[in-house]
Amino acid sequence: xxxxxxGTYSSEPGEPAESAEPEATRRAADEAESSRxxxxxxxxxxxxxxxxxxxxxxxDRFVWGPEGLDEAEAGLLGPAxxxxxxxxxxxxxxxxxxxxxxxxxxxxxxxxxxxxRQLQHALRIGEGLPLVEADAGRLPFRGASxxxxxxxxGAVPFVADPVRVFREVHRVLRPGGRWVFSVTHPVRWAFxxxxxxxxxxxxxxxxxxxxxVEQDEAGNAVYVEHHRTLGDRVRDVVAGGFRLVDLVExxxxxxxxxxxxGWSPLRxxxxxxxxxxxxxxx
Numbered sequence: 207x208x209x210x211x212x213g214t215y216s217s218e219p220g221e222p223a224e225s226a227e228p229e230a231t232r233r234a235a236d237e238a239e240s241s242r243x244x245x246x247x248x249x250x251x252x253x254x255x256x257x258x259x260x261x262x263x264x265x266d267r268f269v270w271g272p273e274g275l276d277e278a279e280a281g282l283l284g285p286a287x288x289x290x291x292x293x294x295x296x297x298x299x300x301x302x303x304x305x306x307x308x309x310x311x312x313x314x315x316x317x318x319x320x321x322x323r324q325l326q327h328a329l330r331i332g333e334g335l336p337l338v339e340a341d342a343g344r345l346p347f348r349g350a351s352x353x354x355x356x357x358x359x360g361a362v363p364f365v366a367d368p369v370r371v372f373r374e375v376h377r378v379l380r381p382g383g384r385w386v387f388s389v390t391h392p393v394r395w396a397f398x399x400x401x402x403x404x405x406x407x408x409x410x411x412x413x414x415x416x417x418x419v420e421q422d423e424a425g426n427a428v429y430v431e432h433h434r435t436l437g438d439r440v441r442d443v444v445a446g447g448f449r450l451v452d453l454v455e456x457x458x459x460x461x462x463x464x465x466x467x468g469w470s471p472l473r474x475x476x477x478x479x480x481x482x483x484x485x486x487x488x
Contacts, residue, residue, distance in 0.1 A: 298360015372446025
């Protein structure tokens with residue numbers, strides 16, 4: 207799970223080491239600017255992210271989001287025993303924790319991420335996995351190369367054109383392949399990104415699709431996140447050539463007492479924080 211899960215209205219935005227705190231705003235951000243911002247943000251912040259969240263993510267767990275839903279329990283890619291021998295692409299892999307879990311089940315994962323620094327953390331944890339540094343909208347693989355594709359908070363929330371990503375995933379999957387990805391639940395965009403009671407009152411229009419941008423003093427984006435409504439996400443999945451077979455909204459479990467950005471037991475017990483889309487390629 208490579209995303210900081212930065213949220214929509216962060217009160218403490220990620221700060222580039224070499225400059226002042228960026229300004230948070232809402233404005234247009236195209237594909238190129240979004241990609242540059244994501245690569246730069248993750249290269250600057252990967253160390254802190256892995257230090258802060260590596261314990262929760264583990265070295266070889268497959269966690270779908272801050273709620274802690276584990277693929278070993280959920281089986282959204284299929285029963286663990288069925289993964290043996292399958293070619294799997296993880297998009298937005300971060301330090302490749304999910305790919306390590308897949309490899310332990312006998313799958314043949316490839317971990318892809320836009321950030322060079324995130325992939326260096328994958329090497330730090332352990333060698334042996336194929337790692338690819340590339341943009342999710344331009345996958346460097348031949349068609350029909352994989353049986354499954356997955357992304358735990360990686361890539362999809364940060365791209366200006368998610369349909370392009372989905373079409374690329376469709377291209378590299380074999381017929382019958384499954385594509386499962388998790389994102390911030392769209393309803394969260396209407397609420398402040400705060401873990402306490404202040405995060406329980408609607409503060410913005412759910413239908414406002416203007417991207418959330420953090421920009422430096424020169425107006426250059428250093429972090430970009432794109433909002434899509436739930437209906438938008440479903441239409442994007444279909445436009446990408448997939449059939450939606452399930453939409454999972456994990457409930458907050460009693461054992462999880464951590465706060466992660468705007469995610470917390472208080473909010474998690476009242477409103478959904480994560481949406482997981484389970485899609486299949488016909």
